[in-house]
Amino acid sequence: RNKDDKQKEDISADGEAKGGIFSFVREKTIQEKHVDDILFELEMELLQGDVAMEVATEVVENVKQNRIGKKIKRSNDITEYTYYALKDAVEEIISIPGKSMTDMIEEKKAQGEPLVVMFVGINGTGKTTTIGKLANYYLKKGYTPVIAASDTFRAGAIEQVTYHADNVGVKIIKHQKGSDPAAVAYDAVEHARAQGKELVLIDTAGRMQTNTNLMDEMKKIKRVSKPDLVIFVGDAITGNDATEQARKFNEAIDIDGVILTKADADSKGGASLSIGYVIQKPIMFLGVGQGYDDIMEYDSEWMLNQLFSEDDEVAVEDEA
Known part of the structure; x- marks a missing residue:
């Protein structure tokens, strides 16, 4: 979740990719061999978006862990899966419970x-x-x-x-x-x-x-x-x-x-x-x-x- 959030936010800063970091993932057709490149790119986007280094690393690691062992055949499935793994990573990071x-x-x-x-x-x-x-x-x-x-x-x-x-x-x-x-x-x-x-x-x-x-x-x-x-x-x-x-x-x-x-x-x-x-x-x-x-x-x-x-x-x- 964390990753997603950060990614999205970072991208919107550029004003190029509409929809923030997530659209950055969605706009590409990812294949298995591209995943590491995409994750590297994601981490760079997060850091450029002023996300703390330890948080950017956590997001990327979380997405990586989520993908291990997943056999995804079609490239559009990989794209969707990576997007949702990112969103989950970001959500986890921003959901710290507290009393109102x-x-x-x-x-x-x-x-x-x-x-x-x-x-x-x-x-x-x-x-x-x-x-x-x-x-x-x-x-x-x-x-x-x-x-x-x-x-x-x-x-x-x-x-x-x-x-x-x-x-x-x-x-x-x-x-x-x-x-x-x-x-x-x-x-x-x-x-x-x-x-x-x-x-x-x-x-x-x-x-x-x-x-x-x-x-x-x-x-x-x-x-x-x-x-x-x-x-x-x-x-x-x-x-x-x-x-x-x-x-x-x-x-x-x-x-x-x-x-x-x-x-x-x-x-x-x-x-x-x-x-x-x-x-x-x-x-x-x-x-x-x-x-x-x-x-x-x-x-x-x-x-x-x-x-x-x-x-x-x-x-x-x-x-x-």
């Missing part, structure tokens, strides 16, 4: 507690915008979120998250620039408890001045606010970079899930294919545009269809 955030809010609500979610990731990936989108998403579902401005290192970060909170219509808990980020997060959790709010969304710094260690700061915020979920926000367009960042955050503070922004513009699909596989954590939401409503819960079936669709055209705006 909505279910988790309900579980915590039953205990009379808010769900506390801490967002981590490098600056510029759309983290703060994503927090605004999620506040809006859950407000519309009838919950009352509160946002914590725990990126206290830049005045601009506090202003930005306040702007989103005001636009969406939720309370923001903030201290002045330079104050303790963990204290802001703690105050937001206490506020939610006191006011019966069901969801706390904690924004955190994505960079530090040289004298402060980013990961140490994240660990401290995590220790103090005791989040139920630590979510890494990555930019789908950056592909391998996002996957590497996720790996680093996961090693340092053990993230629980991923939100990919700019997924609508992720023509190659390398990030969506790689990130879950590499850190073995589920993708929870995808940012698919600039507006507050442009967020969707991740669905591996939907992603598989995107990766293997017949149409390359994605008419969604890039996310801010």
Whole structure:
């Protein structure tokens, strides 16, 4: 499955082969003697599509294993078989099970507690915008979120998250620039408890001045606010970079899930294919545009269809 997904995504990046990586396989008539060449070509397509090396290798190996011992007489059968083996390989890679955030809010609500979610990731990936989108998403579902401005290192970060909170219509808990980020997060959790709010969304710094260690700061915020979920926000367009960042955050503070922004513009699909596989954590939401409503819960079936669709055209705006 993994292979399929990646393949498809990669091809669509070229804009030549319609339908992505899969059509690349389907457009050829494969014969037994061609299979290794096709698999090599597939691996190259995946790597060009910014799919992590270990994931590309896994996809190709999976297709190879699936084909061993299969006696296929007609070349069109081989083509179909290779296509479906690829799709299966990709599906396996993108289907990492995880609880939905909505279910988790309900579980915590039953205990009379808010769900506390801490967002981590490098600056510029759309983290703060994503927090605004999620506040809006859950407000519309009838919950009352509160946002914590725990990126206290830049005045601009506090202003930005306040702007989103005001636009969406939720309370923001903030201290002045330079104050303790963990204290802001703690105050937001206490506020939610006191006011019966069901969801706390904690924004955190994505960079530090040289004298402060980013990961140490994240660990401290995590220790103090005791989040139920630590979510890494990555930019789908950056592909391998996002996957590497996720790996680093996961090693340092053990993230629980991923939100990919700019997924609508992720023509190659390398990030969506790689990130879950590499850190073995589920993708929870995808940012698919600039507006507050442009967020969707991740669905591996939907992603598989995107990766293997017949149409390359994605008419969604890039996310801010």
